[in-house]
Amino acid sequence: MLAKLAALPRFVKGAFAFSVAPFMLLTLLLTAPLLHAAPTVTIDHNDKDSSTPAFRFERVPPPSANDAATHALFTIVDGKRSPAGGDLDVLHDNKLPNYEDEPSENFFFAGGTKRARLLVDLREPIDIKQVNTYSWHRAVRAPQAYTLYASDGTAEDFDAQPKNGKNPELCGWKHIAQADTRPITGDGDAGQYGVSISDSEPAATLGRYRYLLFEIFPSLKTGSDAQTFYSEIDVIDAHVPVKFVEYTPPVGFREIFKTDDSVYQFTIDTTQAPEIANWARVKMVPIVKEWYPKIVRLLSAGEGDNEAPKSIAILCKKLKENASTVVDREITLGANWIRKNLKGEAGGVVVYEMALLVQHCAQAAKTNPNATRPPGWLQTGIAAYTRWYLYEPQARGADIGPKRAPNVTYDHGYRDTANFLNWVSLKYDSALVFKLNAACRQGLYTAGLWKQHTGRTLQELNEEWKTDLRKQPPK
Ligand SMILES: [Ca+2]
16 A cells, blocks of 8 residues: 655644643643644545555545444535435445446536535534545546534534535634645546544544534646545544444355256356456346346247257456457456446346357358358347347437438447347338348348348338438437
């Protein structure tokens, strides 16, 4: 772990909690051991390579699993949250992100936010030992910049939710400290930041408060687009022993799963990519069990075509490229890409690859001496059709807007061909895709099939399709 502390002094900013004559301070120190002297800000930085989900720093304490923020009420006072991120709960759920770019596990404000305010209501006054904040991002959204105010809420003019522009110190709040981990110039720092605000006197507290107000600034000094990925905010009660968040690294598995009727079996191996093992078991296995037999049925050439393998393997590996691949009976999924798309496309890619696998494993074409070779665009198009129009039509992932209509052709493959196939199916023959697929499997595909089934040549269909695409209302 690398702590970037060399430049620390410029970050240490505090406000004396109150000012008293030196002799009085001495007296108070002797009689009141929890007296606060001055808040200080401690900053740690783990660079990109030394950041781990354990969130361990050199000087800033690890995130707490039982701190007072856990059951506090978090409210946005001013500013808008980014809908791309998690909601306020992720700031005090005692869970940390597992990766350097996990928007849903972080809270951040919408791009362009110049300043925002966040209220933490602890529900009762407590002696606050520390306020600790944690952030993690692969690029410029890691550094933190905020001003912290606190209040016991008892002042007559107390405003619990002062909007931007209203000085909190004029409505019952005390300025505690300013934290700013941003580099003065440059594009910001990737990695993890930990900020701990405590009293400079180790035995002392920051004071007894019920409310905290964070005034939050962008993660770059040079602009307001970059917003810090805040992972957790901890408020440590001076009288509660701290339990740290435990981090257990995920463990991969290699196991065989079967369909309920035991007809098909799948070897799934995540030993090289334990970070997606949980997704593979919880999400992918049910998709594979349901959709592999469906795909085999859908893409079968009919009677006598029993050639889809009964046993396949899905390997999860750290591929350099984003791609997933299929070779013979083995699908390889790129773990990095899958990890970034767990909530989006991850399941669909598995369906797509299973469809390709079933197509590639057709033997009839290979044994027929007069077999035609099906075009690649049609094969990827049929696999993409299976995925986008049968597995996840609600995702509308193969839509083509009127703007792009002039630039597409039926033989682009993948999504564009899927869109074309869907259009022809709806207009001319709902079983067309499966008829074409059967012909491909048997080595009988020719371009003449289009005319045979629709009365139009491929070129004519292409023009009609594009005309229809251009007629759509603009998005
Ligand atoms: Ca916590």
